[in-house]
Amino acid sequence: PRVPKPEPDTPRSLDFSSIRYGGLAANAGHVAVEVSYREAVVLDPYRAMIGPPYYQPFPVPVLQPAEFAAEKLRTLAQRRRPTDLADLAYILGGDLATAQTIAPIVPHKFEKGLVKAGNPFNRIKEAIEDLAGDYDETVPALAPGAMAYSEARELVMAVLGDCLDQL
Numbered sequence: 001p002r003v004p005k006p007e008p009d010t011p012r013s014l015d016f017s018s019i020r021y022g023g024l025a026a027n028a029g030h031v032a033v034e035v036s037y038r039e040a041v042v043l044d045p046y047r048a049m050i051g052p053p054y055y056q057p058f059p060v061p062v063l064q065p066a067e068f069a070a071e072k073l074r075t076l077a078q079r080r081r082p083t084d085l086a087d088l089a090y091i092l093g094g095d096l097a098t099a100q101t102i103a104p105i106v107p108h109k110f111e112k113g114l115v116k117a118g119n120p121f122n123r124i125k126e127a128i129e130d131l132a133g134d135y136d137e138t139v140p141a142l143a144p145g146a147m148a149y150s151e152a153r154e155l156v157m158a159v160l161g162d163c164l165d166q167l
Helices: 065-078 082-093 120-130 132-142 149-164
Strands: 007-010 013-021 029-036 046-050 058-062
Touching: 065 082, 065 120, 065 149, 082 132, 082 149, 120 132, 120 149, 132 149
Parallel strands: none
Antiparallel strands: 007 013, 013 029, 046 058
């Protein structure tokens, strides 16, 4: 892969806005990666094996799905990007994480100093509602198999209260 020079997104993260990767024509493209160093991970990272068919398999540490979902909740409290809602809905819809597995991690992700003061529950609900107009126009082009806005909204809102009760 060709990795561009990272750009500081915030004083606590780096943003690789577009990493190009190659392969068979259908498997080539770009991916955006943000590396955050705000705080340590809560759960021990999962070791995902990557590499085939171009390299020998090797492990890469990645967030466990429940911690990734808690990160996406925090992200929805801080910005309005349709893909964040789609990512969270994908995790919840695939049973990779549940309200019960996400809830214990939420207090760590919403610690004072990591997010803007105020009610994160209301900010997340507002963000989800604000995405109604953009979601179905943006997400299918980026993730053709993603669920529709109404389904994603319903799924995320169903677990939102259980997760944020921990705050």
